[in-house]
Amino acid sequence: MxxxxxxxxxxxxxxxxxxxxxxxxxxxxxxxxxxxxxxxxxxxxxxxxxxxxxxxxxxxxxxxxxxxxxxxxxxxxxxxxxxxxxxxxxxxxxxxxxxxxxxxxxxxxxxxxxxxxxxxxxxxxxxxxxxxxxxxxxxxxxxxxxxxxxxxxxxxxxxxxxxxxxxxxxxxxxxxxxxxxxxxxxxxxxxxxxxxxxxxxxxxxxxxxxxxxxxxxxxxGQAVTRRGVVFGCADGALLVTEKDGAFTGVKIPYPRNVTAQERVTAFFHRPGAATLAARAGESAVWSLDVARRSWQYVETGPVAAVNAVGEGGPLLVLARNGQLRSFDGAGKEQTAIPLMTPEAAAADMPTIQVDSTRAYVNNPLSAEVYEIDYNDNLRRARTLRVGGKAGHIVETGR
CATH class of the missing domain: 2.40.128.630 (Lipocalin)
Structure with a gap:
Protein backbone atom coordinates (compact mmCIF):
# COMPACT_ATOMS: atom_id res chain seq x y z
CA MET A 1 0.00 0.00 0.00
CA GLY A 221 -7.65 -4.96 20.09
CA GLN A 222 -5.09 -2.48 21.40
CA ALA A 223 -3.83 -1.07 24.70
CA VAL A 224 -1.51 1.80 25.62
CA THR A 225 0.81 0.89 28.50
CA ARG A 226 3.90 2.44 30.07
CA ARG A 227 5.92 -0.21 28.28
CA GLY A 228 4.51 0.57 24.85
CA VAL A 229 1.45 0.03 22.68
CA VAL A 230 0.11 -3.51 22.44
CA PHE A 231 -1.94 -4.85 19.52
CA GLY A 232 -3.82 -8.16 19.39
CA CYS A 233 -2.90 -10.41 16.45
CA ALA A 234 -4.12 -13.78 15.21
CA ASP A 235 -0.80 -15.29 16.33
CA GLY A 236 -0.26 -13.39 19.60
CA ALA A 237 0.41 -9.77 20.48
CA LEU A 238 2.59 -7.07 18.95
CA LEU A 239 4.37 -4.69 21.35
CA VAL A 240 5.51 -1.39 19.83
CA THR A 241 8.05 0.64 21.83
CA GLU A 242 9.85 3.92 21.27
CA LYS A 243 13.30 5.08 22.36
CA ASP A 244 15.03 8.25 21.20
CA GLY A 245 12.65 8.54 18.25
CA ALA A 246 13.19 4.95 17.07
CA PHE A 247 10.20 2.58 17.04
CA THR A 248 10.53 -1.19 17.47
CA GLY A 249 8.05 -4.03 17.25
CA VAL A 250 8.33 -7.24 19.26
CA LYS A 251 6.01 -10.22 18.91
CA ILE A 252 4.63 -12.00 21.99
CA PRO A 253 3.31 -15.28 20.56
CA TYR A 254 0.51 -17.27 22.11
CA PRO A 255 1.81 -20.18 24.22
CA ARG A 256 0.01 -22.63 21.93
CA ASN A 257 -2.08 -22.75 18.79
CA VAL A 258 -5.40 -20.99 19.38
CA THR A 259 -8.72 -21.21 17.61
CA ALA A 260 -10.37 -18.18 16.04
CA GLN A 261 -12.80 -18.14 18.97
CA GLU A 262 -9.99 -18.12 21.55
CA ARG A 263 -7.90 -15.30 20.12
CA VAL A 264 -7.90 -11.75 21.53
CA THR A 265 -10.30 -9.23 20.02
CA ALA A 266 -10.14 -6.53 22.73
CA PHE A 267 -7.84 -5.73 25.67
CA PHE A 268 -8.89 -4.36 29.07
CA HIS A 269 -6.55 -2.95 31.72
CA ARG A 270 -5.93 -0.25 34.30
CA PRO A 271 -4.71 2.83 32.42
CA GLY A 272 -0.96 2.63 31.88
CA ALA A 273 -0.62 -0.78 33.52
CA ALA A 274 1.23 -3.51 31.63
CA THR A 275 -0.94 -6.45 32.68
CA LEU A 276 -3.79 -6.89 30.21
CA ALA A 277 -6.95 -9.00 30.19
CA ALA A 278 -8.95 -10.27 27.23
CA ARG A 279 -11.69 -12.76 26.60
CA ALA A 280 -10.62 -16.12 25.23
CA GLY A 281 -13.93 -17.18 23.75
CA GLU A 282 -17.09 -17.37 25.83
CA SER A 283 -15.78 -19.27 28.85
CA ALA A 284 -12.14 -18.34 29.41
CA VAL A 285 -9.85 -15.33 29.73
CA TRP A 286 -6.32 -14.41 28.67
CA SER A 287 -3.97 -12.49 30.96
CA LEU A 288 -0.98 -10.92 29.21
CA ASP A 289 2.01 -9.78 31.27
CA VAL A 290 3.71 -7.33 28.92
CA ALA A 291 6.78 -6.95 31.15
CA ARG A 292 7.44 -10.68 31.17
CA ARG A 293 6.01 -11.14 27.68
CA SER A 294 3.97 -14.09 28.80
CA TRP A 295 0.36 -15.25 28.50
CA GLN A 296 -1.83 -17.00 31.08
CA TYR A 297 -4.96 -18.88 29.97
CA VAL A 298 -7.64 -18.94 32.68
CA GLU A 299 -10.72 -21.15 32.46
CA THR A 300 -13.46 -19.10 34.11
CA GLY A 301 -16.81 -20.30 32.80
CA PRO A 302 -19.16 -17.93 30.90
CA VAL A 303 -17.79 -14.36 30.91
CA ALA A 304 -19.78 -11.10 30.87
CA ALA A 305 -16.89 -8.66 31.49
CA VAL A 306 -13.20 -8.76 32.41
CA ASN A 307 -10.39 -6.43 33.46
CA ALA A 308 -6.90 -6.58 34.95
CA VAL A 309 -5.75 -4.59 37.98
CA GLY A 310 -2.06 -4.60 37.08
CA GLU A 311 1.21 -6.18 38.16
CA GLY A 312 0.69 -8.27 41.29
CA GLY A 313 -3.05 -7.55 41.31
CA PRO A 314 -5.98 -9.81 40.53
CA LEU A 315 -7.72 -10.58 37.29
CA LEU A 316 -11.39 -9.55 37.66
CA VAL A 317 -14.17 -11.45 35.88
CA LEU A 318 -17.90 -10.77 35.93
CA ALA A 319 -19.55 -14.11 35.26
CA ARG A 320 -22.78 -14.50 33.30
CA ASN A 321 -24.50 -15.68 36.47
CA GLY A 322 -23.87 -12.26 38.07
CA GLN A 323 -20.94 -13.26 40.28
CA LEU A 324 -17.80 -11.14 40.42
CA ARG A 325 -14.71 -13.33 40.65
CA SER A 326 -10.99 -12.67 41.14
CA PHE A 327 -8.04 -14.79 40.00
CA ASP A 328 -4.36 -14.57 40.90
CA GLY A 329 -1.47 -14.42 38.45
CA ALA A 330 -1.36 -18.20 38.17
CA GLY A 331 -5.04 -18.35 37.22
CA LYS A 332 -6.26 -19.67 40.58
CA GLU A 333 -9.57 -18.33 41.82
CA GLN A 334 -9.25 -16.21 44.97
CA THR A 335 -12.73 -14.88 45.72
CA ALA A 336 -16.25 -14.84 44.28
CA ILE A 337 -19.20 -12.70 45.39
CA PRO A 338 -22.77 -12.29 44.12
CA LEU A 339 -23.06 -8.85 42.52
CA MET A 340 -26.06 -8.63 40.18
CA THR A 341 -28.78 -10.76 38.64
CA PRO A 342 -27.95 -13.11 35.76
CA GLU A 343 -30.27 -11.03 33.57
CA ALA A 344 -28.23 -7.87 34.24
CA ALA A 345 -24.88 -9.65 33.74
CA ALA A 346 -26.08 -11.17 30.47
CA ALA A 347 -27.26 -7.81 29.07
CA ASP A 348 -23.95 -7.39 27.16
CA MET A 349 -23.44 -3.92 28.64
CA PRO A 350 -21.69 -4.35 32.02
CA THR A 351 -18.07 -3.25 32.14
CA ILE A 352 -15.39 -3.29 34.82
CA GLN A 353 -13.51 0.00 35.23
CA VAL A 354 -10.31 -0.23 37.29
CA ASP A 355 -8.11 2.33 39.03
CA SER A 356 -5.25 2.00 41.52
CA THR A 357 -7.47 1.07 44.49
CA ARG A 358 -11.01 0.30 43.31
CA ALA A 359 -13.04 -1.29 40.54
CA TYR A 360 -16.43 -0.04 39.31
CA VAL A 361 -19.03 -2.32 37.77
CA ASN A 362 -22.26 -0.98 36.26
CA ASN A 363 -25.63 -2.69 36.49
CA PRO A 364 -27.19 -1.86 33.10
CA LEU A 365 -30.71 -2.72 34.26
CA SER A 366 -30.66 -0.38 37.26
CA ALA A 367 -29.27 2.95 38.46
CA GLU A 368 -26.49 1.23 40.39
CA VAL A 369 -22.73 1.24 39.99
CA TYR A 370 -20.83 -0.98 42.44
CA GLU A 371 -17.52 0.16 43.90
CA ILE A 372 -15.36 -2.87 44.67
CA ASP A 373 -12.28 -3.00 46.90
CA TYR A 374 -10.41 -5.67 44.98
CA ASN A 375 -7.67 -5.83 47.63
CA ASP A 376 -10.18 -6.79 50.34
CA ASN A 377 -11.81 -9.97 49.05
CA LEU A 378 -13.95 -8.05 46.53
CA ARG A 379 -15.69 -6.13 49.29
CA ARG A 380 -18.47 -3.93 47.98
CA ALA A 381 -17.31 -0.58 49.36
CA ARG A 382 -20.19 1.51 48.01
CA THR A 383 -23.25 1.29 45.83
CA LEU A 384 -23.53 4.48 43.80
CA ARG A 385 -27.03 5.35 42.56
CA VAL A 386 -26.98 7.62 39.55
CA GLY A 387 -30.62 7.75 38.46
CA GLY A 388 -32.07 6.09 35.37
CA LYS A 389 -30.05 3.16 34.06
CA ALA A 390 -26.26 2.84 34.31
CA GLY A 391 -26.02 1.45 30.79
CA HIS A 392 -22.62 2.86 29.80
CA ILE A 393 -19.76 3.99 32.05
CA VAL A 394 -16.19 5.19 31.69
CA GLU A 395 -13.88 6.31 34.48
CA THR A 396 -11.77 9.46 34.15
CA GLY A 397 -9.01 11.12 36.17
CA ARG A 398 -7.00 7.91 36.52
Missing amino acids: KVKAVAAVVTALTLAACGAEPRGEVTAEVPHGYVEGAEETAEAQSRLIVADPDTGAVRVVDLITEEVYDAGRVDSVRSMTGDGRFGYLTARDGTTRVIDSGSWMVDHGDHVHYYRAKVREVGVAPGKQPLAAYSDPVVSVLSYSDGTATVLDRVALDRGSVSELGKIAREPHAGVAIPFGGHLIATVADPGKPLARGVRVHDRQGKAVADIDQSCPELQ
Whole structure:
Protein backbone atom coordinates (compact mmCIF):
# COMPACT_ATOMS: atom_id res chain seq x y z
CA MET A 1 0.00 0.00 0.00
CA LYS A 2 1.33 3.44 -0.84
CA VAL A 3 1.97 5.81 2.01
CA LYS A 4 -0.47 8.35 0.51
CA ALA A 5 -3.29 5.80 0.82
CA VAL A 6 -2.37 4.95 4.36
CA ALA A 7 -2.41 8.46 5.80
CA ALA A 8 -3.31 11.81 4.30
CA VAL A 9 -3.41 14.32 7.10
CA VAL A 10 -4.31 17.87 6.14
CA THR A 11 -1.77 20.64 6.42
CA ALA A 12 -3.50 22.00 9.50
CA LEU A 13 -2.11 19.08 11.46
CA THR A 14 1.17 20.98 11.39
CA LEU A 15 -0.31 22.95 14.27
CA ALA A 16 -0.10 19.84 16.39
CA ALA A 17 3.61 19.54 15.77
CA CYS A 18 4.70 23.16 15.75
CA GLY A 19 1.93 25.45 16.96
CA ALA A 20 0.45 23.38 19.76
CA GLU A 21 3.70 22.35 21.40
CA PRO A 22 4.72 25.88 22.45
CA ARG A 23 1.22 26.46 23.83
CA GLY A 24 1.91 23.64 26.22
CA GLU A 25 5.14 25.24 27.51
CA VAL A 26 4.91 26.40 31.09
CA THR A 27 6.70 28.68 33.47
CA ALA A 28 7.86 27.75 36.93
CA GLU A 29 4.65 29.23 38.36
CA VAL A 30 2.29 27.17 36.17
CA PRO A 31 2.31 23.38 36.64
CA HIS A 32 2.62 21.28 33.49
CA GLY A 33 -0.78 20.21 32.19
CA TYR A 34 -2.59 23.12 33.80
CA VAL A 35 -5.72 24.42 32.07
CA GLU A 36 -7.19 27.81 32.88
CA GLY A 37 -9.93 27.44 35.49
CA ALA A 38 -8.65 24.09 36.73
CA GLU A 39 -7.53 23.24 40.24
CA GLU A 40 -4.48 21.08 40.87
CA THR A 41 -4.94 18.53 43.64
CA ALA A 42 -2.74 16.19 45.64
CA GLU A 43 -4.64 13.03 44.70
CA ALA A 44 -6.56 11.57 41.79
CA GLN A 45 -9.98 13.14 41.21
CA SER A 46 -11.65 10.07 39.76
CA ARG A 47 -15.07 10.48 38.20
CA LEU A 48 -17.48 8.31 36.25
CA ILE A 49 -19.33 9.36 33.12
CA VAL A 50 -22.60 7.42 33.13
CA ALA A 51 -25.09 7.33 30.25
CA ASP A 52 -28.67 5.99 30.21
CA PRO A 53 -29.31 4.36 26.80
CA ASP A 54 -33.09 4.75 27.17
CA THR A 55 -33.46 8.39 28.20
CA GLY A 56 -30.13 9.64 26.88
CA ALA A 57 -29.36 11.29 30.21
CA VAL A 58 -25.63 11.75 30.83
CA ARG A 59 -24.33 12.19 34.36
CA VAL A 60 -20.90 12.58 35.89
CA VAL A 61 -20.30 11.10 39.34
CA ASP A 62 -17.57 12.55 41.54
CA LEU A 63 -16.14 9.47 43.26
CA ILE A 64 -14.72 11.53 46.13
CA THR A 65 -17.78 13.61 47.06
CA GLU A 66 -20.44 11.34 45.47
CA GLU A 67 -21.97 14.44 43.90
CA VAL A 68 -23.78 13.71 40.63
CA TYR A 69 -23.62 16.33 37.87
CA ASP A 70 -26.07 16.61 34.98
CA ALA A 71 -24.08 16.59 31.73
CA GLY A 72 -26.95 16.91 29.23
CA ARG A 73 -28.62 14.37 26.95
CA VAL A 74 -27.55 12.28 24.01
CA ASP A 75 -30.38 10.76 21.98
CA SER A 76 -30.49 6.97 22.54
CA VAL A 77 -26.84 6.45 23.48
CA ARG A 78 -25.45 3.55 21.46
CA SER A 79 -21.89 3.48 22.78
CA MET A 80 -19.34 5.46 24.75
CA THR A 81 -15.57 5.54 24.84
CA GLY A 82 -13.20 7.71 26.84
CA ASP A 83 -9.61 8.98 26.82
CA GLY A 84 -9.06 9.61 30.53
CA ARG A 85 -10.82 12.99 30.65
CA PHE A 86 -13.40 13.23 27.88
CA GLY A 87 -16.27 10.91 27.08
CA TYR A 88 -17.27 10.41 23.43
CA LEU A 89 -20.90 9.31 23.21
CA THR A 90 -22.56 8.01 20.06
CA ALA A 91 -26.19 9.01 19.54
CA ARG A 92 -28.84 7.07 17.63
CA ASP A 93 -28.00 8.92 14.40
CA GLY A 94 -24.30 8.10 14.79
CA THR A 95 -23.15 11.57 15.78
CA THR A 96 -20.56 11.87 18.53
CA ARG A 97 -21.05 14.22 21.47
CA VAL A 98 -18.09 15.14 23.64
CA ILE A 99 -18.48 15.45 27.44
CA ASP A 100 -15.75 16.95 29.62
CA SER A 101 -15.73 15.10 32.96
CA GLY A 102 -13.56 17.83 34.47
CA SER A 103 -11.11 15.28 35.85
CA TRP A 104 -7.73 14.27 34.46
CA MET A 105 -4.10 13.60 35.21
CA VAL A 106 -0.79 14.37 33.51
CA ASP A 107 1.66 11.49 33.85
CA HIS A 108 5.39 12.28 33.68
CA GLY A 109 6.51 8.77 34.58
CA ASP A 110 8.32 9.70 37.79
CA HIS A 111 5.47 11.91 39.04
CA VAL A 112 1.85 12.74 38.24
CA HIS A 113 -0.23 15.94 38.26
CA TYR A 114 -3.96 15.71 39.08
CA TYR A 115 -6.55 18.30 38.08
CA ARG A 116 -10.25 18.98 38.51
CA ALA A 117 -12.56 21.46 36.78
CA LYS A 118 -16.24 21.91 36.00
CA VAL A 119 -18.25 19.29 34.14
CA ARG A 120 -19.46 20.55 30.76
CA GLU A 121 -20.66 19.62 27.31
CA VAL A 122 -18.01 20.41 24.73
CA GLY A 123 -19.83 19.85 21.43
CA VAL A 124 -20.11 17.46 18.51
CA ALA A 125 -17.04 15.72 17.10
CA PRO A 126 -16.66 14.95 13.39
CA GLY A 127 -17.31 11.40 12.24
CA LYS A 128 -19.73 8.64 13.16
CA GLN A 129 -19.49 6.25 16.14
CA PRO A 130 -15.80 6.09 17.08
CA LEU A 131 -14.36 2.69 17.91
CA ALA A 132 -11.69 4.16 20.18
CA ALA A 133 -10.35 7.45 21.53
CA TYR A 134 -6.76 8.15 22.55
CA SER A 135 -5.10 11.40 23.61
CA ASP A 136 -1.78 12.94 24.48
CA PRO A 137 -1.18 16.57 25.58
CA VAL A 138 -1.30 17.79 21.96
CA VAL A 139 -3.95 15.77 20.09
CA SER A 140 -6.95 13.51 20.63
CA VAL A 141 -7.58 10.89 17.95
CA LEU A 142 -10.94 9.25 17.25
CA SER A 143 -10.84 6.08 15.12
CA TYR A 144 -13.74 4.77 13.03
CA SER A 145 -14.71 1.46 11.43
CA ASP A 146 -14.26 2.81 7.89
CA GLY A 147 -10.51 3.15 8.37
CA THR A 148 -10.55 6.89 8.96
CA ALA A 149 -9.42 8.72 12.07
CA THR A 150 -10.11 12.30 13.13
CA VAL A 151 -7.33 14.27 14.81
CA LEU A 152 -8.63 16.87 17.27
CA ASP A 153 -6.75 19.74 18.91
CA ARG A 154 -6.39 18.64 22.54
CA VAL A 155 -5.64 22.18 23.69
CA ALA A 156 -8.95 23.35 22.20
CA LEU A 157 -10.78 20.48 23.87
CA ASP A 158 -9.25 21.45 27.19
CA ARG A 159 -10.60 24.94 26.65
CA GLY A 160 -14.09 23.71 25.82
CA SER A 161 -14.37 23.51 22.04
CA VAL A 162 -13.98 20.94 19.28
CA SER A 163 -11.37 21.84 16.66
CA GLU A 164 -10.38 19.38 13.96
CA LEU A 165 -6.73 19.38 12.93
CA GLY A 166 -6.96 16.74 10.24
CA LYS A 167 -7.94 13.24 9.19
CA ILE A 168 -6.08 10.03 8.60
CA ALA A 169 -7.49 8.14 5.61
CA ARG A 170 -6.55 4.51 4.99
CA GLU A 171 -7.93 1.45 3.30
CA PRO A 172 -11.36 0.79 4.88
CA HIS A 173 -10.95 -1.47 7.90
CA ALA A 174 -11.74 -1.56 11.63
CA GLY A 175 -8.44 0.02 12.63
CA VAL A 176 -7.06 2.58 15.05
CA ALA A 177 -4.63 5.48 15.19
CA ILE A 178 -2.90 6.20 18.51
CA PRO A 179 -0.74 9.15 19.61
CA PHE A 180 2.49 7.71 20.98
CA GLY A 181 6.03 8.97 21.37
CA GLY A 182 5.26 12.27 19.64
CA HIS A 183 3.97 10.40 16.59
CA LEU A 184 0.83 8.63 15.38
CA ILE A 185 0.76 4.84 15.17
CA ALA A 186 -1.84 3.76 12.62
CA THR A 187 -2.96 0.30 11.61
CA VAL A 188 -2.41 -0.85 8.02
CA ALA A 189 -4.77 -3.04 5.98
CA ASP A 190 -4.70 -4.62 2.55
CA PRO A 191 -7.36 -3.55 0.03
CA GLY A 192 -10.63 -5.37 0.61
CA LYS A 193 -9.58 -6.79 3.97
CA PRO A 194 -11.74 -5.97 7.03
CA LEU A 195 -8.87 -6.27 9.52
CA ALA A 196 -5.39 -4.77 9.67
CA ARG A 197 -2.19 -6.70 9.01
CA GLY A 198 0.25 -4.46 10.89
CA VAL A 199 1.09 -0.93 12.00
CA ARG A 200 2.99 2.03 10.60
CA VAL A 201 4.44 5.08 12.36
CA HIS A 202 3.63 8.58 11.09
CA ASP A 203 4.76 11.99 12.18
CA ARG A 204 2.14 14.55 13.15
CA GLN A 205 1.97 15.83 9.59
CA GLY A 206 0.94 12.38 8.37
CA LYS A 207 4.22 11.44 6.75
CA ALA A 208 5.16 7.78 7.18
CA VAL A 209 8.46 7.60 9.06
CA ALA A 210 8.75 3.91 9.89
CA ASP A 211 7.23 0.55 9.17
CA ILE A 212 7.09 -1.84 12.10
CA ASP A 213 8.71 -4.90 10.55
CA GLN A 214 6.72 -7.36 12.65
CA SER A 215 3.41 -8.34 11.08
CA CYS A 216 0.16 -8.48 13.04
CA PRO A 217 -2.30 -10.57 11.00
CA GLU A 218 -6.01 -9.91 11.59
CA LEU A 219 -5.24 -7.16 14.10
CA GLN A 220 -7.96 -6.69 16.72
CA GLY A 221 -7.65 -4.96 20.09
CA GLN A 222 -5.09 -2.48 21.40
CA ALA A 223 -3.83 -1.07 24.70
CA VAL A 224 -1.51 1.80 25.62
CA THR A 225 0.81 0.89 28.50
CA ARG A 226 3.90 2.44 30.07
CA ARG A 227 5.92 -0.21 28.28
CA GLY A 228 4.51 0.57 24.85
CA VAL A 229 1.45 0.03 22.68
CA VAL A 230 0.11 -3.51 22.44
CA PHE A 231 -1.94 -4.85 19.52
CA GLY A 232 -3.82 -8.16 19.39
CA CYS A 233 -2.90 -10.41 16.45
CA ALA A 234 -4.12 -13.78 15.21
CA ASP A 235 -0.80 -15.29 16.33
CA GLY A 236 -0.26 -13.39 19.60
CA ALA A 237 0.41 -9.77 20.48
CA LEU A 238 2.59 -7.07 18.95
CA LEU A 239 4.37 -4.69 21.35
CA VAL A 240 5.51 -1.39 19.83
CA THR A 241 8.05 0.64 21.83
CA GLU A 242 9.85 3.92 21.27
CA LYS A 243 13.30 5.08 22.36
CA ASP A 244 15.03 8.25 21.20
CA GLY A 245 12.65 8.54 18.25
CA ALA A 246 13.19 4.95 17.07
CA PHE A 247 10.20 2.58 17.04
CA THR A 248 10.53 -1.19 17.47
CA GLY A 249 8.05 -4.03 17.25
CA VAL A 250 8.33 -7.24 19.26
CA LYS A 251 6.01 -10.22 18.91
CA ILE A 252 4.63 -12.00 21.99
CA PRO A 253 3.31 -15.28 20.56
CA TYR A 254 0.51 -17.27 22.11
CA PRO A 255 1.81 -20.18 24.22
CA ARG A 256 0.01 -22.63 21.93
CA ASN A 257 -2.08 -22.75 18.79
CA VAL A 258 -5.40 -20.99 19.38
CA THR A 259 -8.72 -21.21 17.61
CA ALA A 260 -10.37 -18.18 16.04
CA GLN A 261 -12.80 -18.14 18.97
CA GLU A 262 -9.99 -18.12 21.55
CA ARG A 263 -7.90 -15.30 20.12
CA VAL A 264 -7.90 -11.75 21.53
CA THR A 265 -10.30 -9.23 20.02
CA ALA A 266 -10.14 -6.53 22.73
CA PHE A 267 -7.84 -5.73 25.67
CA PHE A 268 -8.89 -4.36 29.07
CA HIS A 269 -6.55 -2.95 31.72
CA ARG A 270 -5.93 -0.25 34.30
CA PRO A 271 -4.71 2.83 32.42
CA GLY A 272 -0.96 2.63 31.88
CA ALA A 273 -0.62 -0.78 33.52
CA ALA A 274 1.23 -3.51 31.63
CA THR A 275 -0.94 -6.45 32.68
CA LEU A 276 -3.79 -6.89 30.21
CA ALA A 277 -6.95 -9.00 30.19
CA ALA A 278 -8.95 -10.27 27.23
CA ARG A 279 -11.69 -12.76 26.60
CA ALA A 280 -10.62 -16.12 25.23
CA GLY A 281 -13.93 -17.18 23.75
CA GLU A 282 -17.09 -17.37 25.83
CA SER A 283 -15.78 -19.27 28.85
CA ALA A 284 -12.14 -18.34 29.41
CA VAL A 285 -9.85 -15.33 29.73
CA TRP A 286 -6.32 -14.41 28.67
CA SER A 287 -3.97 -12.49 30.96
CA LEU A 288 -0.98 -10.92 29.21
CA ASP A 289 2.01 -9.78 31.27
CA VAL A 290 3.71 -7.33 28.92
CA ALA A 291 6.78 -6.95 31.15
CA ARG A 292 7.44 -10.68 31.17
CA ARG A 293 6.01 -11.14 27.68
CA SER A 294 3.97 -14.09 28.80
CA TRP A 295 0.36 -15.25 28.50
CA GLN A 296 -1.83 -17.00 31.08
CA TYR A 297 -4.96 -18.88 29.97
CA VAL A 298 -7.64 -18.94 32.68
CA GLU A 299 -10.72 -21.15 32.46
CA THR A 300 -13.46 -19.10 34.11
CA GLY A 301 -16.81 -20.30 32.80
CA PRO A 302 -19.16 -17.93 30.90
CA VAL A 303 -17.79 -14.36 30.91
CA ALA A 304 -19.78 -11.10 30.87
CA ALA A 305 -16.89 -8.66 31.49
CA VAL A 306 -13.20 -8.76 32.41
CA ASN A 307 -10.39 -6.43 33.46
CA ALA A 308 -6.90 -6.58 34.95
CA VAL A 309 -5.75 -4.59 37.98
CA GLY A 310 -2.06 -4.60 37.08
CA GLU A 311 1.21 -6.18 38.16
CA GLY A 312 0.69 -8.27 41.29
CA GLY A 313 -3.05 -7.55 41.31
CA PRO A 314 -5.98 -9.81 40.53
CA LEU A 315 -7.72 -10.58 37.29
CA LEU A 316 -11.39 -9.55 37.66
CA VAL A 317 -14.17 -11.45 35.88
CA LEU A 318 -17.90 -10.77 35.93
CA ALA A 319 -19.55 -14.11 35.26
CA ARG A 320 -22.78 -14.50 33.30
CA ASN A 321 -24.50 -15.68 36.47
CA GLY A 322 -23.87 -12.26 38.07
CA GLN A 323 -20.94 -13.26 40.28
CA LEU A 324 -17.80 -11.14 40.42
CA ARG A 325 -14.71 -13.33 40.65
CA SER A 326 -10.99 -12.67 41.14
CA PHE A 327 -8.04 -14.79 40.00
CA ASP A 328 -4.36 -14.57 40.90
CA GLY A 329 -1.47 -14.42 38.45
CA ALA A 330 -1.36 -18.20 38.17
CA GLY A 331 -5.04 -18.35 37.22
CA LYS A 332 -6.26 -19.67 40.58
CA GLU A 333 -9.57 -18.33 41.82
CA GLN A 334 -9.25 -16.21 44.97
CA THR A 335 -12.73 -14.88 45.72
CA ALA A 336 -16.25 -14.84 44.28
CA ILE A 337 -19.20 -12.70 45.39
CA PRO A 338 -22.77 -12.29 44.12
CA LEU A 339 -23.06 -8.85 42.52
CA MET A 340 -26.06 -8.63 40.18
CA THR A 341 -28.78 -10.76 38.64
CA PRO A 342 -27.95 -13.11 35.76
CA GLU A 343 -30.27 -11.03 33.57
CA ALA A 344 -28.23 -7.87 34.24
CA ALA A 345 -24.88 -9.65 33.74
CA ALA A 346 -26.08 -11.17 30.47
CA ALA A 347 -27.26 -7.81 29.07
CA ASP A 348 -23.95 -7.39 27.16
CA MET A 349 -23.44 -3.92 28.64
CA PRO A 350 -21.69 -4.35 32.02
CA THR A 351 -18.07 -3.25 32.14
CA ILE A 352 -15.39 -3.29 34.82
CA GLN A 353 -13.51 0.00 35.23
CA VAL A 354 -10.31 -0.23 37.29
CA ASP A 355 -8.11 2.33 39.03
CA SER A 356 -5.25 2.00 41.52
CA THR A 357 -7.47 1.07 44.49
CA ARG A 358 -11.01 0.30 43.31
CA ALA A 359 -13.04 -1.29 40.54
CA TYR A 360 -16.43 -0.04 39.31
CA VAL A 361 -19.03 -2.32 37.77
CA ASN A 362 -22.26 -0.98 36.26
CA ASN A 363 -25.63 -2.69 36.49
CA PRO A 364 -27.19 -1.86 33.10
CA LEU A 365 -30.71 -2.72 34.26
CA SER A 366 -30.66 -0.38 37.26
CA ALA A 367 -29.27 2.95 38.46
CA GLU A 368 -26.49 1.23 40.39
CA VAL A 369 -22.73 1.24 39.99
CA TYR A 370 -20.83 -0.98 42.44
CA GLU A 371 -17.52 0.16 43.90
CA ILE A 372 -15.36 -2.87 44.67
CA ASP A 373 -12.28 -3.00 46.90
CA TYR A 374 -10.41 -5.67 44.98
CA ASN A 375 -7.67 -5.83 47.63
CA ASP A 376 -10.18 -6.79 50.34
CA ASN A 377 -11.81 -9.97 49.05
CA LEU A 378 -13.95 -8.05 46.53
CA ARG A 379 -15.69 -6.13 49.29
CA ARG A 380 -18.47 -3.93 47.98
CA ALA A 381 -17.31 -0.58 49.36
CA ARG A 382 -20.19 1.51 48.01
CA THR A 383 -23.25 1.29 45.83
CA LEU A 384 -23.53 4.48 43.80
CA ARG A 385 -27.03 5.35 42.56
CA VAL A 386 -26.98 7.62 39.55
CA GLY A 387 -30.62 7.75 38.46
CA GLY A 388 -32.07 6.09 35.37
CA LYS A 389 -30.05 3.16 34.06
CA ALA A 390 -26.26 2.84 34.31
CA GLY A 391 -26.02 1.45 30.79
CA HIS A 392 -22.62 2.86 29.80
CA ILE A 393 -19.76 3.99 32.05
CA VAL A 394 -16.19 5.19 31.69
CA GLU A 395 -13.88 6.31 34.48
CA THR A 396 -11.77 9.46 34.15
CA GLY A 397 -9.01 11.12 36.17
CA ARG A 398 -7.00 7.91 36.52
